[in-house]
Amino acid sequence: MTITDNEILAKIKLPEEKEEGFRVLMSTYKKQLYYHIRRYVSNHEDANDILQNTFLKVWVSIEQFRGDSSLYSWLYRIASNESITYINKTKKRNEIGIETQSIGEKGTADGLHSNDLVERLEKAIAILPDKQKQVFILRYYDEMPYEKMSEVLETSIGALKASYFHAVKKVEQFVLTV
Amino acid sequence: MEKRKEILNELEELSPILFKIKAEGTDKNIVVPNGYFDSVENQFLDRRMQVENEIDIDIPTDYFDNIESAVFAKIKEREIEEESKTPKRKIINISRGRERVRLSFLPLLTKIAIAATLFFFFIKGTDYFKSNQSIEEIDYLASISKTEALNYIAANTHEFETEQLVGIEFTEEIKNVEEITSEELNSYLYENINELNEEDFSEIF
Structure with a gap:
């Protein structure tokens, strides 16, 4: 039997059921959020750290959740922002990593194995500006409609479309020429 | 959609x-344990x-938001308590060599106590409060440690009304009033002459 977001929230709001309700929330969303986070960071340990931070933040602020957006959008917003915060904290290390790895990889996409292309794609995403990165990941990987993205990122649909267009072009250029 | x-x-x-x-x-590169x-x-x-x-270091919720009000309330409470116990007028003789100043009024004693306290702060600094944990007179600051309360008051003296400061018994300072030199006393009086009224003058001289 599936439980709705409203039922989860109702449980969490009762002090004696908060913990149980929160367990249900985690079971419901852990995989989606993990894979979403995993698009920002390439290793499992980092993704797990961010997921745990996300749930901690949700635990602390769930009572302030007013339901202006859906629970799903709110969770994605927190996970997305936590991911950005996390990677910005370790940015220097990541940038050095990317730079080092890119040396000697000049060429074109022709004849490249799909694994190499995926690797290039990940590197390209890593160097996108924060907002474009969020937009690209939500749209390209999570296949999220603009309406939902608008809720998650609290940005107008027009701005999201423009942002996605620019992000796609940048990533494409990187993939084709690096 | x-x-x-x-x-x-x-x-x-x-x-x-x-x-x-x-x-x-x-998803090929994503490996999950x-x-x-x-x-x-x-x-x-x-x-x-x-x-x-x-x-979890056992600080009550809103502790830091309410500390000022709590301290003031306790001080006020203590002050009222003290006022009911203290005789209206008290005579203190301060002797130093040939000079003698006779004080026989509470308001000025108050000012002197403050002066002595401030003087003590300048001389001893906050180390006094760090080392002296036995000031029993401030037990009324129930949930606030003595050191904490004294340090707070010491650091924020300017925020307290004179009456509120007087409510606190800085035992050592008041006891040592007799050790204030007349030069120090004169200097204090000179600096605070505006705060003295005619009655004060008539009682000093």
């Missing part, structure tokens, strides 16, 4: 190469406990 197909069509139009990569699968998803909830509970223990 957009359908998945629309999202993919948009991508294909924007970038055939990115569409191709997506179609071939982008076996059983990871079964452990997420328990990991979270452990993490939460850890975080809560780290921040």
Whole structure:
């Protein structure tokens, strides 16, 4: 039997059921959020750290959740922002990593194995500006409609479309020429 | 609501190469340890406990928001208590060599006590409060440690009304009033001449 977001929230709001309700929330969303986070960071340990931070933040602020957006959008917003915060904290290390790895990889996409292309794609995403990165990941990987993205990122649909267009072009250029 | 197909069509139009990569699968590089998803909830509970223990240093909620009011309330309470016990007038003789100043009025004693306190602060600094944990007279600051309360008052003297400062018995300072030199006393009186009224003058001289 599936439980709705409203039922989860109702449980969490009762002090004696908060913990149980929160367990249900985690079971419901852990995989989606993990894979979403995993698009920002390439290793499992980092993704797990961010997921745990996300749930901690949700635990602390769930009572302030007013339901202006859906629970799903709110969770994605927190996970997305936590991911950005996390990677910005370790940015220097990541940038050095990317730079080092890119040396000697000049060429074109022709004849490249799909694994190499995926690797290039990940590197390209890593160097996108924060907002474009969020937009690209939500749209390209999570296949999220603009309406939902608008809720998650609290940005107008027009701005999201423009942002996605620019992000796609940048990533494409990187993939084709690096 | 957009359908998945629309999202993919948009991508294909924007970038055939990115569409191709997506179609071939982008999850191949994602490796998740076996059983990871079964452990997420328990990991979270452990993490939460850890975080809560780290921040659990037994400070009541809103403690820092209310500390000023709490201190003032306690001081006021003490002041009222003291006022009911203290005789209206008290005579203190301060002798130093040939000079003698006779004080026989409470308001001026108050000012002298403050002067002595401030003088003591300048001389001894806050080390006095760090080392002296036996000032029994401030037991009324129930939930606030003595050191904390004294340090707070010492550091924020300017925020207290004279009457509130007088309510606190800085025992050592008041006891040592007799050790204030007449030069120090004169200097204090000179600096605070504006605060003295005619009655004060008539009682001093």
